[in-house]
Amino acid sequence: MKRKKTPFLSVITSLFILFPILTNAQENQYDYNEILNCESSLAHQDIVVSEALEQTKTGGVLIVVIRLGDGENSSELTRRRLYNLRQYFRQRGSRLKPEQVVLAAGERVKGYGRIEYYLNGKLHERILFPKNGYTCHRCCGPDDEYYPDKIDYKRQLKRQQKSKRRT
16 A cells, blocks of 8 residues: 655754754854854944843853964054953943943964953853954944044044144
8 A cells, every 4th residue: 555745744843954954044153164244343343332231230250361373463552452342341231330340361272363252250151353453332333432432533633733723
């Protein structure tokens, strides 16, 4: 006696095959070896700030470590990246008290430079920097409060002051 193949059985079988693929796509995790675009970087940082706000209510601390990557040698670059993070936490994480956030420069790593966010001593998030570059802390366009745009803004101010002195 021959049995007819039912579409129901093939649908169930395909669901068992596709279920792991579909659930992995919904987790929305990214490969920590790629640089995020501006919007994704901001979204991940905002998530860290909201998680930090929850954790610090019970006495937790957010530790942020900035690390230089391959081919990055400038201590000035580290200083500017730390400055950008301080500005970011003043604006977006304004409800975090200074004693709840520790900013530090760490050892050099292989690959891209990075920001590592630790909550309660565990790595919570990692965001990569482009080589000798910066991550976005504010979206869409130049912003004179953050490096590298802050450099151009300072130069423009100096030029304006020089031209005023000449006249």
